[in-house]
Amino acid sequence: MTTPDATVLRQHAEQQYAHELAALAAHDTRPRPPRWNLSPHAVLTYLLGDTLPDGTEITAKYVGDRRLMEIAVATLATDRALLLLGVPGTAKSWVSEHLAAAISGDSTLLIQGTAGTAEDTLRYGWNYARLLAEGPSPAALVQSPILRAMQGGKIARLEELTRVQSDVQDTLITILSEKTLPVPELNTEIQAVQGFNLIATANTRDRGVNDLSSALKRRFNTVILPVPDTLDDEVRIVTARAQALSAALQIPAQPPALEEVRRIVTVFRELRSGTTEDGKTRLKTPSGSLSTAEAISVVSQSLSLAAHFGTGTLTPHDIAASLIGAVIKDPTQDALIWREYLETVTKKRDDWKDFYKACRAVS
Numbered sequence: 001m002t003t004p005d006a007t008v009l010r011q012h013a014e015q016q017y018a019h020e021l022a023a024l025a026a027h028d029t030r031p032r033p034p035r036w037n038l039s040p041h042a043v044l045t046y047l048l049g050d051t052l053p054d055g056t057e058i059t060a061k062y063v064g065d066r067r068l069m070e071i072a073v074a075t076l077a078t079d080r081a082l083l084l085l086g087v088p089g090t091a092k093s094w095v096s097e098h099l100a101a102a103i104s105g106d107s108t109l110l111i112q113g114t115a116g117t118a119e120d121t122l123r124y125g126w127n128y129a130r131l132l133a134e135g136p137s138p139a140a141l142v143q144s145p146i147l148r149a150m151q152g153g154k155i156a157r158l159e160e161l162t163r164v165q166s167d168v169q170d171t172l173i174t175i176l177s178e179k180t181l182p183v184p185e186l187n188t189e190i191q192a193v194q195g196f197n198l199i200a201t202a203n204t205r206d207r208g209v210n211d212l213s214s215a216l217k218r219r220f221n222t223v224i225l226p227v228p229d230t231l232d233d234e235v236r237i238v239t240a241r242a243q244a245l246s247a248a249l250q251i252p253a254q255p256p257a258l259e260e261v262r263r264i265v266t267v268f269r270e271l272r273s274g275t276t277e278d279g280k281t282r283l284k285t286p287s288g289s290l291s292t293a294e295a296i297s298v299v300s301q302s303l304s305l306a307a308h309f310g311t312g313t314l315t316p317h318d319i320a321a322s323l324i325g326a327v328i329k330d331p332t333q334d335a336l337i338w339r340e341y342l343e344t345v346t347k348k349r350d351d352w353k354d355f356y357k358a359c360r361a362v363s
Contacts, residue, residue, distance in 0.1 A: 021101070024045060024046055036103050047061050047099070049061070061094065061095070065226075068224075068225065075221040085223070089291020092201040095225065111157070111159070113161050115164075122158075122168065123144055125141075127139075127140045141183070154195060155197055166213065170216060173216055228292060231266065234269065235261055238264070238299055242303070252307045256303060263355055283345070288327065320358035320361065323359065324338070324359075342359055342360060
């Protein structure tokens with residue numbers, strides 16, 4: 001694990017929460033799977049939060065169904081890989097990073113899946129200068145993050161698995177089933193040591209999705225992460241994450257008022273579900289995902305506007321300017337949906353009049 005650097009824009013989970021991980025390890029007396037830094041029970045505590053006997057506060061990294069996290073942690077203690085599935089913004093990557101940090105103390109063994117991800121990215125590549133000079137040799141081999149995880153007995157992460165081409169996806173079958181990576185150029189193979197496993201994420205709304213083959217699906221245990229169940233849960237997530245992000249970016253603004261965050265989250269939830277919170281009014285749904293992650297971005301951008309071009313305190317005027325870009329992805333269709341929402345829902349709420357006027361002014 002690298003030494004934390006306060007000047008970096010975003011610290012890895014094992015750096016940012018090093019004190020929590022150390023405190024959990026000190027109090028952890030339960031059995032640990034091979035090469036795990038914490039027991040499964042302590043990993044769950046790290047994810048869901050608690051107060052340790054010495055008074056150390058473990059912040060909640062995931063707000064939601066405890067059973068889902070129990071299944072995820074238990075899966076990684078078996079020989080099956082874990083697939084976190086859900087719509088965009090349901091904390092798949094966030095949970096993946098924190099699981100790897102708690103189990104292996106290293107969340108950096110990461111591959112970001114794209115349509116251009118090649119087979120070598122998942123397996124290994126070659127240092128072509130050495131390859132030409134010396135021929136195939138272990139020294140010329142360029143290890144992928146998955147290969148390094150196999151050799152170190154750690155957790156590897158693969159983001160956006162379904163964006164990777166199907167023939168490249170199937171490279172994982174031998175790794176996950178046999179726990180072995182053949183290297184035919186060296187007439188050898190690399191066997192995974194105890195502790196190795198893989199966490200993959202995939203979302204269900206992305207364009208260009210490549211379905212997993214049946215053979216690959218069988219190698220994963222799938223955990224579907226839902227959007228937050230209640231308005232209060234989503235408000236808690238957005239408030240906490242936005243405050244942490246603002247602190248990291250050193251935005252000189254007052255923490256967001258709960259009322260303003262609740263308005264943003266309410267707008268997102270209503271437009272996302274196609275109905276108002278009371279269920280009385282049906283709404284048209286915009287083309288964007290309007291995820292919890294986007295709500296966090298809206299709050300952060302609003303705080304930046306308030307700090308640098310406002311009073312330093314979040315106002316409806318700051319929120320409206322940030323909200324438009326999140327809601328209106330299609331300038332024709334989404335703009336009509338947004339204006340209809342303002343007139344049929346926002347305008348009729350007595351305590352939203354300032355918010356309605358601000359949104360109308362920038363729309």
